[in-house]
Amino acid sequence: MAEYDVLIAGGGPVGASLALALHGSGLVVGLLEPRAPRAAHADPRPIALSHGSRLILERLGVWEPLAPATPIRRIHVSQCGGFGRVELDATEARLPALGYVVDYGRLALTLETALEAAGGCCVIRAAVTGSHADADAAYAQFDAGRGPEQTATRLLAVADGGALSSARVQVHDYRQAAVTARVTCGTPHQNIAYERFTPEGPLALLPMGGMLALVWTTTPDNAQQLCALPEAGFLERLQRVFGSRLGAFSGASARAWFPLALKTADRIAEPRTVALGNAAQTLHPVAGQGFNLGLRDAWELAEAVRGGGRDEIGAAGQIRAYRARRRLDRGGGIWFTDALVRLFSNDIAPLRLARGLGLAALGAVPPARDFVVRRMTFGARG
Numbered sequence: 001m002a003e004y005d006v007l008i009a010g011g012g013p014v015g016a017s018l019a020l021a022l023h024g025s026g027l028v029v030g031l032l033e034p035r036a037p038r039a040a041h042a043d044p045r046p047i048a049l050s051h052g053s054r055l056i057l058e059r060l061g062v063w064e065p066l067a068p069a070t071p072i073r074r075i076h077v078s079q080c081g082g083f084g085r086v087e088l089d090a091t092e093a094r095l096p097a098l099g100y101v102v103d104y105g106r107l108a109l110t111l112e113t114a115l116e117a118a119g120g121c122c123v124i125r126a127a128v129t130g131s132h133a134d135a136d137a138a139y140a141q142f143d144a145g146r147g148p149e150q151t152a153t154r155l156l157a158v159a160d161g162g163a164l165s166s167a168r169v170q171v172h173d174y175r176q177a178a179v180t181a182r183v184t185c186g187t188p189h190q191n192i193a194y195e196r197f198t199p200e201g202p203l204a205l206l207p208m209g210g211m212l213a214l215v216w217t218t219t220p221d222n223a224q225q226l227c228a229l230p231e232a233g234f235l236e237r238l239q240r241v242f243g244s245r246l247g248a249f250s251g252a253s254a255r256a257w258f259p260l261a262l263k264t265a266d267r268i269a270e271p272r273t274v275a276l277g278n279a280a281q282t283l284h285p286v287a288g289q290g291f292n293l294g295l296r297d298a299w300e301l302a303e304a305v306r307g308g309g310r311d312e313i314g315a316a317g318q319i320r321a322y323r324a325r326r327r328l329d330r331g332g333g334i335w336f337t338d339a340l341v342r343l344f345s346n347d348i349a350p351l352r353l354a355r356g357l358g359l360a361a362l363g364a365v366p367p368a369r370d371f372v373v374r375r376m377t378f379g380a381r382g
Contacts, residue, residue, distance in 0.1 A: 002136075002137045002152045002153050002154045003028070003030075003151050003152055003153065004028050004029065004030045004122075004151065004152070004153035004154070005027040005028045005029065005153070005154050005155065005305075005310060005313050006018075006022060006027060006028075006029050006030075006153065006154065006155045006157060006305060006313065007029075007030045007031075007032065007138070007140055007151065007153035007155070007156050007157070008029070008030065008031045008032065008157045008159055009032045009127075009128040009131075009140065009156065009157070009158045009159060009160050009279075010032070010033065010158065010159035010160025010161075010277070010279065011031050011032075011033030011035070011112070011123065011159075012033075012040070012108060012159065012160065012277070012278075013104075013107050013108050013111050013277075013291065013294075013295075014159045014276060014277030014278070014291070014294040014295060014297065014298050015031060015033070015157070015159035015160065015277070015298075016031075016108075016111035016112055016114075016115050017056070017057075017060060017111060017295055017298040017299070018157055018159065018276070018298040018301060018302055019031055019115055019121045020060045020061075020062070020111065020114060020115055020118060021059075021060060021298060021299055021302030021303075021306075022121075022302050022305065022306065023115075023118045023120055023121070024120075025305070025306050027305070027310070027313070028122075029120065029121045029122070030121065030122040030123075030124060030151070030153070031115075031121055031122070031123045031124070032124050032126055032127065032128055032140065032142055033123060033124075033125060033126075033127075034125065034126055034127035035125075036125070037112065038109060038112070040104065040105055040108035040109065040112075041105045041106075041108070041109045042105055043103070043104045043105040043108065044103050044104070044105060044180070044182075044253075044256075045103065045104040045105075045180055045256075046101055046102075046103055046104070046180065046206055046208060046213035046215065047101070047102055047103065047104050047107055047288075047291055048072070048099045048100070048101055048193075048206060048288030048292075049069065049099055049100045049101070049102065049107075049291070049292065050098075050099050050288075050292045050376060050377045050378070051095050051096065051097060051098065051099065051100075051377050051378075052292065052296070052377050052378040052379065053291070053292045053295050053296075054069075054097075054100060056295055056296070056299050057295075059299075060111075060114070061114060062110050062111055062114045065110050065113070065114065066102060066106065066107065066110045068209075069100035069101065069102045070100060070101045070102075070191065070206075070207045070208050070209055071090075071096070071097035071099075071100055071191055071207075072090070072097055072098045072099040072100065072101065072191060072192070072193045072206070072207060073089070073090050073091075073097060073098065073190070073191040073192065074087055074088065074089050074090065074098070074191070074192045074193070075087065075088040075098055075192070075193045075194075075195060076192055076193070076194045076195070076245075077194075077195045077196075077197075077359060078194075078195075078196050078197070078359070079196070079197040079198075079344065079352070079355055079359065080196055080197065080198040080199070080203075080241060081198075081199070081352070084355060084358070084359030084363075085359055085363065086359050086363035086369065087363065088369060088372065088373050092366070092369070092370075093369075093370060093373040093374075093377075095373075095377065097191075098193075098373065098376070098377070099193070099288065099376075099377075101193075101206045101207060101208045101213060102208075103208075103213075124142065124144055125144060126142040126143055126144035126145075126149075127142060127143075127160070127162070128140050128141065128142055128158070128160070129141045129142055129143060129148070131156055131158075131273065133156070133270070133271045133272035133273055134271075134272075135271070137152040137153060137154060137272060137314075138152070138153050138154075138155065138156035138271075138272035138273050138314065139151070139152050139153075140153065140156055153272075153314075154272070154310075154313040154314040155272060155273075155274065155305065155313050155314030156272060156273045156274070156314075157273075157274050157276060157301060158273065158274065158275045158276070158279040159275075159276050159277045159278070159279055159294075159298070160278070160279055161263065161277075161278035161279045161282055168265055168266050168267070169263050169264065169265055169266070170263070170264050170265075170266060171261055171262070171263050172261060172262040172263075172338075173259075173261045174201075174260045174261055174262065174284060174341060174345075175219070175220070176200070176201045176217050176218065176219065176220070176259075176260045176284075176341075176345070177217070177218060177219065177220040177222075177223035177224075177257045177258060177259050177260060178201075178215050178216065178217050178223070178257060178258055178260055178285055179214070179215075179216040179217075179218065179223050179226050179227060179255055179256070179257045180213070180214060180215055180216075180255065180256050180257070180258075181213075181214045181216075181234075181252050181253050181254070181255040181256075182208065182211045182212070182213060182214070182252070182253040183205070183211065183212050183214050183235070183238065183249055183251065183252045183253070184210075184211050184212070184249070184250050184251040184252075185212065185246040185247050185248065185249050185250060186246065186247025186248045186249075186250060187245075187246045187247040189205075189207040189212055189246070190207075191207050192207065193205065193206045193207060194242070194245070194246075195286070195287070196241070196242055196243075197344035197345070197355070198217075198218075198241055198345075199345065199346055200217065200218040200219055200222065200345065201216075201217025201218055201260075201286075201341070201345045202215075202217050202286045202340070202341075202344065202345070203215075203216045203217065203241060203242060204216075204285070204286075204288075205242070205246070212246075214238070214252075215285050216238070216241075217260065217284075217285070217286070217345075220257075220259060223257035224257065226255065226257070227255040227256065227257050231251070231252050234252055234255065235249040235250070235251075235252055238252075260284055260285070261282070262281075262282065262283065262284060262334070262337075262338055263278075263281065263282040264280070264281050264282075264334060265279060265280050265281065267323075268280045268323060268326065268330065269319045269320075269322055269323040269326075270319065271316065271319065272314040272319075273314075274301060274319065274322060276294060276297035276298055276301060277291075277294030277295075277297055277298065278290070278294065280294070280297060280330065281293065281294075281330060281333070281334055283333065283334065283337045283338075284337050284338065284340075284341050286337055286340050286341055287336065287337055287340060287376060288376075289333050289336065289337050289376070290337075292379070293329070293330065293333040293379065296329060296379055297326060297330075300322070300325060300326060301322060304318055304321065304322045304325070305318075328380045329379040329380045331380070332375070332379065332380030333379065333380065336375065336380075343355065
């Protein structure tokens, strides 16, 4: 007999959002998370939340506690060394904002605090060490310090990318790395985000409070060099690549870098087990789609679980329906980000010309701009 109706592996923002979405359902929900409470609080990585994600977080009751989140009113897209640009505007799109910027640590802490306050979810401080399933239940193995243990659940929701076997994940190494930092400049950002494509990868500057959150994609070797440079040298390199649209860059926080790869699970749903968030797909940070896609995974899985009877949880019919429902949005998100990286991360002259023409055409055709905005805001099914 299953001890849980739903057992969630991974208590990061996606796993915590799923647990919150199931709160009040009357179901027995458990969560396996190896990190100590508040462990992610100091993580400064910027997260761009779409307006669609804001709507989900409002329904979960965590949007107000997350405040202040810096709104993005406009997005300015350009390419380094080539013509063509486009501006996406929230007012034109009839949205209060195109997105909102927070740091990962505050997002994780807000969701963790809300889950603790809600109660009703059994949290086990342990990582999944293995799993298998039969027709009646999924079985998760873990070690919480008392030796190997196993528990049974009607549905195992894997929201931790490290909890899946590498044999079940396809990996495409972009041979890129992202440098993150906070920077200040001479001109107020006016809630405009910038996405500037360079031959080595996209450079994004996101409004965040009175500063700008930088996500600079480049080669791994260059990323290490950028992190090792003195502040003045780093700012000079940034100025050279970004240009003077925001005036002179005057300060930078501590920098960090991490490698970039596309990771996709072979199957996001199989008997009694569903992968979501980074366990289903880890995306390139271009266009900020990763967490937003994972949050939609969690919301739709919770809707599927709450919409049926207890005996249907994790059953073959529910698994098939969830997989079919997520196919378009997930496939579209993976294709969209991967295509942007492959199309823009090079210095091939014909492609540079085609990119410029494409950006210019996008800027001149309002319905095309509206399509892109809706895709980024609500996903492929928006």
